[in-house]
Amino acid sequence: MNPVQPTTTAERPRRGERIMAAINRDPLTAPHRTRNDALLAAGVAALATVIALLGDGERVPGALGWVLLLAAHVPLVWRRTRPVLVLAAVAACVAPFHALDYNHIAPTPAAYIALYTVAVTGRPLRTVLTGIIVLTVSMSVMLTVDTHRAFELLRVSGWVIAVLFFGVDVRYYRQYVAGIVERAVRAERTREEEARRRVAEERLRIARDLHDLLAHTITLIGVQTSVAAHVLAADPDRLDRAAVAKALDDIAETCRTARGELRTTLEVLRDPGSPDTRDPLPGLHGLPDLAQTARAAGAEVDLAVTADGVPPAVGAAVYRIVQEALTNAVRHGGRDDLSIRVSVAAHDGALQVRVIDDGTGAGAGTPGFGLAGMRERVRSVGGTLDAGALPHQGFEVSAVLPLEATR
Structure with a gap:
């Protein structure tokens, strides 16, 4: 009865490797991105609800406020495919929420996520223009609500700039990693092509050697055999035994030489990894x-x-x-x-x-x-x-x- 062979499973990557793989992954082509973004939107909406309910000294949203607050998180489900439109939709919900002077911290995480997505998926110029527009609109809305809060917003606007720059940095980092991977793949492809080229050249060289060896040897054996046959058939009564013997010796010597060269060539073919030991x-x-x-x-x-x-x-x-x-x-x-x-x-x-x-x-x-x-x-x-x-x-x-x- 044959013993049961233990099955081996692939070693799972460590947590740190999985985190780095997620960071390096292109957000536009990441698998299950819609599902993950839906879970993210639900989690951030729950966090915003807790902040709105427990905000110290802030107004608890009314019915319209809750609608605007929760609606601001829905566009995050499609943040990777339409980042600018998602940011506009989030802003369209957040701006009136702030204008109603409800808890101003509650919708901040959703706004920051939308800003980060625009920065990490777009060009730096678009990111800068987006930041300017967001700060301008925010200041305009807050000035209509409370001048003191408008200056407070100006003081904390550094967080908006920090989020945008963080997104740009992550984008450049991913491009850097993608470039390294692409160069590694190109180098590996080059090595494979070089290996195939060397194999083709070696096969061609062996084919030439075999052709030169066999064609030369077979031709000589044929000529020498014809000489021996001619001597035997020319005058049977006066057979030149010395000529026949010399022709046969020449054939034997040619066969020995060809056999040695052929053997060394076949040894290289049998073991491609061994060095070429032919003279x-x-x-x-x-x-x-x-x-x-x-x-x-x-x-x-x-x-x-x-x-x-x-x-x-x-x-x-x-x-x-x-x-x-x-x-x-x-x-x-x-x-x-x-x-x-x-x-x-x-x-x-x-x-x-x-x-x-x-x-x-x-x-x-x-x-x-x-x-x-x-x-x-x-x-x-x-x-x-x-x-x-x-x-x-x-x-x-x-x-x-x-x-x-x-x-």
């Missing part, structure tokens, strides 16, 4: 081996290299370009006496690579991934590549790779 690609020093392999396949190869101190990235690109060009020439040359000329020379801060053959079909057939892979490798080091059939016969691959920018 670096040969540079210019590997070109003689490529030429020798093409000669073993029956081609005559003339190799000329007049460059030294080449950066590893450029050297690896040259190696792959020459490898792919030799493979295509041997595969599509179409003649037994195929001649290939390979030249690598440094000139004016760039490395010029040319591979020319005199075959009859190097550019024929359906285009594969070889030329595309060569162009990608050339672009990776900031170079250019041209490839095409020659006017009369043969095929040429020409590349120019800068040296200075890759050092």
Whole structure:
């Protein structure tokens, strides 16, 4: 019987975190805002009722006063969606309440909440104009009631200004927090895009390596197998055992080399998190081996290299370009006496690579991934590549790779 696994629940945020989340939340998009504002309006209305009943030395509102006092709290339910209209509605109820000389403290919380909402949801200019209008209207109403109370209102008008400035400060603080969050999200998105780009580049690099390896190896094995078959079928009575043995040894050596490179590539694919432990690609020093392999396949190869101190990235690109060009020439040359000329020379801060053959079909057939892979490798080091059939016969691959920018 399997033991019951304990269930884990997400840890609830602490009270302080919930309070800060509520403060940082945009009031115009906060969830359940209408419900919360309705509860707020009811609570503030209850507070205003208590203040009106227990006010020391203040007149208790009559029937009209109670209607105006309670009606002033109803618009607060929609204070976030229509803050200016809510403030106007609250003022329309509070102004006659003050004019009737009832308890002047009772409607103050509702007025302050409406003022704060205007400040926290609007632009500073609108907030300043709202403050001026509110103070002007309040002074005008109080002057008609009692001059002494009007000057008292002027003395406590600092609270109105404080509420407005507090709302502006909260608005700027929320914008600041929103900017931080937006930058964090943008940075995270950038990191994800960079990770995807690196994965795509790595997949492309592995695809190029596999193509170069398998195309080169399969072509050589095919040519060497044809040589062995030709020797066996040419003159069975005078079998050249040494030639057959050499062809088979060449096939075995080619298979061993390809198997080693393929194994290291597959190890990287099996464990993407492990570092790439493959040996670096040969540079210019590997070109003689490529030429020798093409000669073993029956081609005559003339190799000329007049460059030294080449950066590893450029050297690896040259190696792959020459490898792919030799493979295509041997595969599509179409003649037994195929001649290939390979030249690598440094000139004016760039490395010029040319591979020319005199075959009859190097550019024929359906285009594969070889030329595309060569162009990608050339672009990776900031170079250019041209490839095409020659006017009369043969095929040429020409590349120019800068040296200075890759050092």
